[in-house]
Amino acid sequence: xxxxxxxxxxxxxxxxxxxxxxxxxxxxxxxxxxxxxxxxxxxxxxxxxxxxxxxxxxxxxxxxxxxxxxxxxxxxxxxxxxxxxxxxxxxxxxxxxxxxxxxxxxxxxxxxxxxxxxxxxxxxxxxxxxxxxxxxxxxxxxxxxxxxxxxxxxxxxxxxxxxxxxxxxxxxxxxxxxxxxxxxxxxxxxxxxxxxxxxxxxxxxxxxxxxxxxxxxxxxxxxxxxxxxxxxxxxxxxxxxxxxx
Amino acid sequence: xxxxxxxxxxxxxxxxxxxxxxxxxxxxxxxxxxxxxxxxxxxxxxxxxxxxxxxxxxxxxxxxxxxxxxxxxxxxxxxxxxxxxxxxxxxxxxxxxxxxxxxxxxxxxxxxxxxxxxxxxxxxxxxxxxxxxxxxxxxxxxxxxxxxxxxxxxxxxxxxxxxxxxxxxxxxxxxxxxxxxxxxxxxxxxxxxxxxxxxxxxxxxxxxxxxxxxxxxxxxxxxxxxxxxxxxxxxxxxxxxxxxx
Numbered sequence: 223x224x225x226x227x228x229x230x231x232x233x234x235x236x237x238x239x240x241x242x243x244x245x246x247x248x249x250x251x252x253x254x255x256x257x258x259x260x261x262x263x264x265x266x267x268x269x270x271x272x273x274x275x276x277x278x279x280x281x282x283x284x285x286x287x288x289x290x291x292x293x294x295x296x297x298x299x300x301x302x303x304x305x306x307x308x309x310x311x312x313x314x315x316x317x318x319x320x321x322x323x324x325x326x327x328x329x330x331x332x333x334x335x336x337x338x339x340x341x342x343x344x345x346x347x348x349x350x351x352x353x354x355x356x357x358x359x360x361x362x363x364x365x366x367x368x369x370x371x372x373x374x375x376x377x378x379x380x381x382x383x384x385x386x387x388x389x390x391x392x393x394x395x396x397x398x399x400x401x402x403x404x405x406x407x408x409x410x411x412x413x414x415x416x417x418x419x420x421x422x423x424x425x426x427x428x429x430x431x432x433x434x435x436x437x438x439x440x441x442x443x444x445x446x447x448x449x450x451x452x453x454x455x456x457x458x459x460x461x462x463x464x465x466x467x
Numbered sequence: 468x469x470x471x472x473x474x475x476x477x478x479x480x481x482x483x484x485x486x487x488x489x490x491x492x493x494x495x496x497x498x499x500x501x502x503x504x505x506x507x508x509x510x511x512x513x514x515x516x517x518x519x520x521x522x523x524x525x526x527x528x529x530x531x532x533x534x535x536x537x538x539x540x541x542x543x544x545x546x547x548x549x550x551x552x553x554x555x556x557x558x559x560x561x562x563x564x565x566x567x568x569x570x571x572x573x574x575x576x577x578x579x580x581x582x583x584x585x586x587x588x589x590x591x592x593x594x595x596x597x598x599x600x601x602x603x604x605x606x607x608x609x610x611x612x613x614x615x616x617x618x619x620x621x622x623x624x625x626x627x628x629x630x631x632x633x634x635x636x637x638x639x640x641x642x643x644x645x646x647x648x649x650x651x652x653x654x655x656x657x658x659x660x661x662x663x664x665x666x667x668x669x670x671x672x673x674x675x676x677x678x679x680x681x682x683x684x685x686x687x688x689x690x691x692x693x694x695x696x697x698x699x700x701x702x703x704x705x706x707x708x709x710x711x712x
Contacts, residue, residue: 416676416685427672430687431661435689436689437689437696438688438689439686439687439688439689440661440685440686440687440688441684441685441686442684442685442687443683443684443685444680444681444682444683444684451684453705453709457702460698464698
């Protein structure tokens with residue numbers, strides 16, 4: 223892992239950009255503490271880290287300053303400055319065309335967009351996690367939150383180091399990922415936007431129901447995809463504080 | 468309003484039992500503060516205040532000590548030490564018999580149990596609120612939480628002093644109350660137990676959907692009727708802190 227920049231904020235939180243092989247990412251660490259900081263992996267939306275930097279950094283810095291958590295995010299395959307991925311671009315365009323035309327969105331369109339991303343992103347998160355856990359000041363249980371929910375569900379199903387996960391039920395989920403959901407057993411905190419334009423509410427409730435976890439909480443709020451209320455930031459942090467300490 | 472007992476706890480919270488006419492109740496007030504304390508009305512479950520005292524008092528004292536809220540509860544008509552109410556006892560027995568026999572619970576059973584309670588309890592809450600608002604140290608916006616959800620929904624629909632409400636979607640709701648729900652516009656915080664034995668999940672989701680409020684949050688947790696997780700206590704308090712300050 224190569225660190226390519228470092229910035230220290232007034233509150234003592236340190237932000238470092240890194241690359242691991244071809245994967246760029248950002249790591250935030252809290253002011254140095256006696257005990258190693260639990261780590262939260264923050265899944266990005268598929269827009270490129272540059273475009274969502276302020277939102278992700280806001281969350282990460284809140285976690286670090288208020289709760290003493292480290293957190294990290296990585297660029298998705300085919301997003302941001304990473305090499306274009308023609309098949310993913312095509313699948314996204316196909317899905318968008320169907321939605322804009324008001325056509326029913328078939329399983330094959332969702333599968334074509336989501337499953338290759340899951341197959342590629344999950345091992346990348348695992349590789350990054352391998353290295354992050356060797357860094358001084360980071361230790362203990364690991365949380366995952368955000369991003370494309372299918373990636374998080376698969377990661378939580380296959381990666382035993384994930385001890386708790388916070389998902390945003392805000393994108394379509396292939397049937398194969400419902401199978402993963404049944405195998406997830408860690409505590410879950412799931413956000414749902416009640417009137418999310420592109421995502422059928424019933425499918426999100428069905429996914430929540432499918433998770434194998436004994437402890438799972440659904441926070442449903444009014445409004446569309448981008449309307450998650452600000453107070454959910456701290457509700458998520460408190461969820462992790464219950465499970466990563 | 469007659470105060471019939473007073474107890475001061477080590478943390479400065481004061482608990483006073485009162486009667487207003489034939490209505491007994493309990494008032495908790497925070498350690499004296501510069502500004503008047505917002506008031507939360509805590510609806511009791513229909514078991515008699517004696518049986519649920521420790522649970523209600525735990526919530527009220529947390530609100531007072533940690534958030535500076537006053538809160539009050541009153542005995543439901545026909546419950547606890549209040550005069551028996553034969554029609555209500557009969558309706559409860561009829562409903563219980565249907566549930567135990569595995570019969571479908573018809574609307575008329577639910578209406579017979581819930582609507583008379585709503586008609587009687589809502590004006591009692593309003594009368595108690597009239598007096599509580601004249602007490603020194605109490606002022607500002609009023610919240611309502613808990614209890615039989617239909618009572619809270621009607622109260623929030625007809626009583627403009629209620630500025631925010633927290634409901635537990637844990638009992639059956641007559642169709643008439645769905646009409647009230649559409650007229651509710653204050654911020655809402657709704658708890659749902661995902662596997663509540665006696666209460667169909669879909670009906671609870673439909674009620675949440677029906678509320679007219681622009682800001683409403685649903686917290687769904689795993690488990691049966693009595694399994695609301697402990698952390699929801701503070702989540703509810705934080706909801707009121709956002710809206711009653």
